[in-house]
Amino acid sequence: MYGLRSAAIVAATLLSCSVQARLPYQQGPPGYASDHDGHYQKIPSSTHNSPSGMPQPYGYEHPKYPNPTGAVPYGPTGTASPIRRRPNYLYGTNAGGHLILEKWMTPDIFEGTNATDQYTFDQTDGATAKLKKHWESYYTRDDFVAMRQWGLNAVRIPIGFWAYDNAGTPYIQGADAHLERMIEWCRELGLWVLFDCHGSPGSQNGFDNSGHAGEAHWQTDDNLARSTRVLRAMAAKYGAMKYADVVWGLQMVNEPISWDSNNLNTTQSWTERAYPAVRAAAENKQLSIVMHDGFMGPSQWTGVGRALASSPRGNRGPARFVLDTHLYQNQAQEDKQLTQREHIAKACAWRRTDLLPQNSSSLAAMPVIVGEFSAATDVCANPDGSTLAGSACYIDGCQCANNVDIGDWQKPLKEATRMFFEAELEAFDQGAQGWFVWSWKGPGGWGMENLIREGVVGKQLNDRKYKDQCD
Numbered sequence: 392m393y394g395l396r397s398a399a400i401v402a403a404t405l406l407s408c409s410v411q412a413r414l415p416y417q418q419g420p421p422g423y424a425s426d427h428d429g430h431y432q433k434i435p436s437s438t439h440n441s442p443s444g445m446p447q448p449y450g451y452e453h454p455k456y457p458n459p460t461g462a463v464p465y466g467p468t469g470t471a472s473p474i475r476r477r478p479n480y481l482y483g484t485n486a487g488g489h490l491i492l493e494k495w496m497t498p499d500i501f502e503g504t505n506a507t508d509q510y511t512f513d514q515t516d517g518a519t520a521k522l523k524k525h526w527e528s529y530y531t532r533d534d535f536v537a538m539r540q541w542g543l544n545a546v547r548i549p550i551g552f553w554a555y556d557n558a559g560t561p562y563i564q565g566a567d568a569h570l571e572r573m574i575e576w577c578r579e580l581g582l583w584v585l586f587d588c589h590g591s592p593g594s595q596n597g598f599d600n601s602g603h604a605g606e607a608h609w610q611t612d613d614n615l616a617r618s619t620r621v622l623r624a625m626a627a628k629y630g631a632m633k634y635a636d637v638v639w640g641l642q643m644v645n646e647p648i649s650w651d652s653n654n655l656n657t658t659q660s661w662t663e664r665a666y667p668a669v670r671a672a673a674e675n676k677q678l679s680i681v682m683h684d685g686f687m688g689p690s691q692w693t694g695v696g697r698a699l700a701s702s703p704r705g706n707r708g709p710a711r712f713v714l715d716t717h718l719y720q721n722q723a724q725e726d727k728q729l730t731q732r733e734h735i736a737k738a739c740a741w742r743r744t745d746l747l748p749q750n751s752s753s754l755a756a757m758p759v760i761v762g763e764f765s766a767a768t769d770v771c772a773n774p775d776g777s778t779l780a781g782s783a784c785y786i787d788g789c790q791c792a793n794n795v796d797i798g799d800w801q802k803p804l805k806e807a808t809r810m811f812f813e814a815e816l817e818a819f820d821q822g823a824q825g826w827f828v829w830s831w832k833g834p835g836g837w838g839m840e841n842l843i844r845e846g847v848v849g850k851q852l853n854d855r856k857y858k859d860q861c862d
């Protein structure tokens with residue numbers, strides 16, 4: 392069971408979550424959309440439905456468990472216009488590598504520098520101009536249109552704390568304006584936003600995805616207090632009622648490690664203090680406040696969920712604490728030994744091992760979302776459809792996912808990947824309240840955009856070919 396793993400195993404698994412380990416191979420970022428003109432139309436709040444021609448997103452109702460959280464659809468509070476009903480289930484993607492750079496995702500922007508992360512990039516010559524160009528061109532409105540057309544109803548948007556407070560750091564500001572532009576696109580297109588403070592003061596994990604690779608220094612008194620202050624500012628801004636029709640939630644911390652200089656107790660006690668403080672800063676009391684599980688699994692957090700649900704501390708409305716867990720099968724060494732059949736069995740087992748069962752009594756206190764996962768595994772597929780672990784094979788026609796360009800994938804590798812992806816979604820349908828692929832743009836099988844373009848997955852989210860794999 393995930394939550395019962397020994398510290399040593401968890402630490403070993405976690406090492407592999409560093410950027411290096413997440414980088415299976417180098418490949419330029421997939422097609423940049425180019426027609427961005429920087430203009431967008433803010434449409435009146437009374438017409439926040441899908442624009443004509445857009446399909447309805449796949450289920451604001453969960454297909455199997457209508458309204459599983461018992462969430463009450465809420466009406467307007469203090470505004471005259473009707474507010475869109477909050478979704479019962481989130482079908483989403485991350486907009487990763489955008490407002491926080493990760494070299495393995497966008498190597499091009501790092502060219503000609505020795506920078507390894509946002510922190511070092513921001514200190515290189517010409518960084519401000521390069522960042523501005525990246526922010527204006529990497530994600531454009533067309534990407535959000537494509538997300539919606541495929542059937543998604545939500546986007547998780549990572550951003551660093553420094554966008555709101557860069558005092559004493561070399562970080563360049565300006566990302567918040569781009570977050571706000573994306574929120575407007577989401578509103579216009581009918582997508583919900585989970586904005587995610589992905590980089591915390593001092594670095595919560597020492598991974599480059601925090602902005603600063605190296606050591607985690609988040610759990611000092613100063614950094615924890617600063618973390619809460621910045622989150623309160625973000626909650627005051629995006630938790631305003633004027634955003635209640637588009638901003639679904641705020642994630643407080645992404646992937647804080649539970650080893651080295653961090654410990655889970657500190658993470659959890661901070662969470663119990665920060666949640667009411669952040670919530671109090673948000674005018675929209677329906678705003679979900681999300682916390683990552685520190686790689687320890689939801690079962691380690693049910694106590695926190697219950698404490699926060701039973702102790703609203705003066706905050707109106709139902710508890711809105713949501714736990715985020717990340718379920719990858721391309722990081723840990725043990726996963727690199729699996730055939731695709733074994734990967735699928737492991738994904739199905741997540742329902743019992745790594746997620747809280749949809750119907751468990753702790754659910755009301757703490758819904759779980761899978762804020763990151765990937766269709767990518769390190770497997771090779773033989774022409775007969777059988778698969779083997781790794782990145783090398785010798786049968787004529789055999790292809791390995793992590794070293795063959797996705798544009799050249801043949802049917803066996805595509806089908807094996809699709810089966811795994813659909814098994815993941817099946818597990819999440821039954822054990823979570825939503826999911827977000829990492830990421831819309833990314834190298835090879837990491838990029839949802841690539842998987843759709845190359846026909847590795849269905850033309851629509853609800854076009855599933857391998858049903859009931861987990862039964």
Ligand SMILES: *[C@@H]1O[C@H](CO)[C@@H](O)[C@H](O)[C@H]1NC(C)=O
Nearest residue numbers: 501502503504505506515516
């Ligand atoms: C990168 O590092 C190398 C080795 O220290 C150095 O020679 C080079 O000038 C650096 N490049 C830049 C752009 O700073």
Ligand SMILES: *[C@@H]1O[C@H](CO)[C@@H](O)[C@H](O)[C@H]1NC(C)=O
Nearest residue numbers: 649653654655656657659660
């Ligand atoms: C965490 O808290 C529990 C219970 O309060 C305690 O038993 C445990 O020793 C603490 N662990 C650390 C690492 O502080």
Ligand SMILES: *[C@@H]1O[C@H](CO)[C@@H](O)[C@H](O)[C@H]1NC(C)=O
Nearest residue numbers: 742743748749750751752821
């Ligand atoms: C909850 O789900 C489990 C596993 O899916 C099932 O065995 C059990 O009967 C369910 N319990 C209730 C009360 O629905």
